[in-house]
Amino acid sequence: MGAIVAERVAKTYRGGVQALRGVSLAVAPGEIFGLLGPNGAGKTTLVKILLDLVRPTEGTTSLLGVPSSASSARRAVGYLPEDHRFPDYHTATSALLFYAGLSGVAPSQARPRAEKLLDEVGLAGESKRKIRSFSKGMKQRLGLAQALVTEPQLLFLDEPTDGVDPVGRAHIRGLLDAQKRAGRTIFLNSHLLSEVEQLCDRVAILRRGELVREGTIAALTQAERCVTVTLSQPAGEALVAEMAAAFGSVRAAGGPTIECALASDEQIDGVIDFLRARGIGIRGLEAKRQSLEEVFLESVAEPAEEAR
């Protein structure tokens, strides 16, 4: 059973805007899942449908096996919305106690948690200050604390480091790592690809309401059947031409390195045999990886006919 499941979810807003078109995904318990996509791709709509803030036009969603439409589905959920706004008459502590209370957590339990969380997000000294005097970064940290105050099993974070300085970001990443180690399932919406790359086990990329890529970071960033081979000697033009004739697309990548785009995984053995037969030593061989940014840009690029 997936911790978070969406099946064929579609959403058309009043006015005919299609935000989602048949999105299906499943997030396993304990997984950190990243949802990527350009602005307007439908990321926030999907999160809101999962939390029943927005009702889908079609499809079903569930959290920990309970349909999202049931309020009990949100019992084990923590959520940090993108543009959250706290009632500014609260102090940091009273806000955390309020949100914990809404989830049914007794004040006696919530108070020590709130103090601990404020310490962890770096707001320990500001616990009695009114939120109206907080900076955006401080509100973001407090938002993260409110998402965690109920010790949820599922954590939905929409741009958790938005507005936070680099030191704060590192701090929050550390906090999310700790949540991962604690076995929590995290659903992360972020524009910061480096952040997603560092934190997530698996990502999905949305484009115009459709899921265009999904998989582990390793799988997505691995260029299909492309290997980089480091030789014991500089790769001469003759060798490159000979290999291209044997294996297809091969090019010198500078110095002793060549890149081979292979038709099948079995051809890797052929490349090794080819080089060894010519007495050329192999000093390194690795599957070539794209950066997540490259994968993302490639995935969200408009097809030529759509762009027109």
Next chain:
Amino acid sequence: MRAFLALVGDSWREARDKRVVWVLSFIGFALVFFFAGFRFSEPDAERALVAAVAGLDEIPRFRDPFRPSRRAEPPVRHQATAPRAPQPEDDLPLGVAGMRVVEVEFADAVHVDELCRSWRRARPETLRHVARQDRDALRADDQSPVTPDQRRGYFEARLREAGFDPVIVRTLGDDERSFRLAVGVERPLELRHSASAHLLFGAFSTDLDEQSPAEFLLQLEAGVARAVSGGIGLVILLGAFASVMPDLLQKGRLDLVLARPIGRAQLVLHKFAGVLLFVLGLWVTLFAACCAALGASSGWWSFKLVGCALTNTLVFAAIFPVTMVAGALTRHTSLASLAGLLAWALEWIVGQVKAAMESGVFGDVGRWRKAIDVAAWILPKNADLATLNDRMLADEFLSPAVAARILGETPQVDWWYAGGTTALFSGTFVLLTCLYVARRDW
């Protein structure tokens, strides 16, 4: 329950932040100060009897207990003896505590009959003839001869109105112009003309002529209950809590709440109940403080004053859902506040127009009558709810006979109808708010 308590706590913080508590606390302190500085002098039965007998030539008009009026004293056309204790030859029942006797002699019997006829014209049933413009009934009523029983009834009614009980009237002689009036005092605080009220720790004093101490206190407390918490207080609270829905539905704020295990309709209902609980707590505190101040200063513990907190909360509960719907639809605090005040004003206007139509002021109004009846049926009956305060307080201060005499002049209320239609109005608006929040995408 924890979610509900969390929302109540949130309402408290929100209200405190808006300074509404401080404004109402200031009003509350002013009231407590006023009640703490309030004293009555000891009621004096002989003074009351002398004043009541002196006023026998005066025919009070229809008495509204909340708006007493003074009129010019008419010329006195009778002589009265000084009050005395009853003697055996008076032929009066024994054992009546504090009984006093006065003998009155009028200039002539015709004058007594004029008084009786005037008195009859002031009776509620005669006033109803006036309201209906039933001239035949009025003429018949006026021209009917005054009987000996009616003469004695006149004096008995006048003395009972002055707060005496029992009252015994004997005719002296055959010319129907001399009478022996014997009165007892069961409830000294119901005696008119018997005491003085000292306000603000004695800074101001006033003789209670038209009222008994009990009536004065009833007027004072009912006035506070109506004017402060039903009027000014209601306006302040509607203004303060008009922002509840616009604030709650703010983008980014509602997400934080709805992502919790709480249903949308439940959220609206909890917020509504939380605000009502806050208002109830506020009024209970205010009225309890006034009750304590009055009890400590005058020895009168008016516990039913605290009960007015409930009535005034119900009045607020009848109007507040209008601000909720308006706030949800417009997301604008001022418009929400205005909608609540308009509903309140509309209810008052329709009530006044309906009463005027029923008394025949507008003549034949045809279909307008139906429209006003429908509007009156739909709108909350806050005026009726407010009379609950008068009844509660009157029951506490006045004997059943005096309470019936005063409240009998106020309109009769069908509580099932008033409560039911008001609850329907309020419930409809709460339901509309719930539906709006439940059906939308956030």
